[in-house]
Amino acid sequence: MAEILQGQCLCGAVKYRVAAAPKWSAHCHCSLCRRAHGAPFVTWVGVPLEAFKIVDGEPTLRWFASSAQAKRGFCSQCGTPLFFHGEKWADEMHIARATLDTPITLLPQAHVYYDTHVGWAQCDDHLPRYDEHGKAMP
Numbered sequence: 001m002a003e004i005l006q007g008q009c010l011c012g013a014v015k016y017r018v019a020a021a022p023k024w025s026a027h028c029h030c031s032l033c034r035r036a037h038g039a040p041f042v043t044w045v046g047v048p049l050e051a052f053k054i055v056d057g058e059p060t061l062r063w064f065a066s067s068a069q070a071k072r073g074f075c076s077q078c079g080t081p082l083f084f085h086g087e088k089w090a091d092e093m094h095i096a097r098a099t100l101d102t103p104i105t106l107l108p109q110a111h112v113y114y115d116t117h118v119g120w121a122q123c124d125d126h127l128p129r130y131d132e133h134g135k136a137m138p
């Protein structure tokens, strides 16, 4: 049986389910994630789109086009940023990891867009760091 992950927004109006193991997890330091989440970086998990389902609150979930190629899903009732879907990863849904209720064992594997990271939050782990072009940083 496939792994089932569940999560929700702060007010609980929007609930989602994933019937698959996450494909990857990473910390994103891009300026769009920072603003959208009001945080120094955002930890995402990527899941197969076909395994992802909104189980509650579909009308409450709104999508904001944060660029021409991507949109971000949030709860219009409590404002929780939940999802990212972009053309570049059309067959995946990216989920803000902190909104998951189900603990997952897959640890974050990398820092991305690290060339644009803020100086006021330290990441002293030894994960690989990539710049905005996906190039490994020293």
Ligand SMILES: [Zn+2]
Binding pocket: 009, 010, 011, 012, 013, 014, 075, 076, 077, 078, 079, 080
């Ligand atoms: Zn909500």
Ligand SMILES: [Zn+2]
Binding pocket: 028, 029, 030, 031, 032, 033, 034, 113
């Ligand atoms: Zn980002």
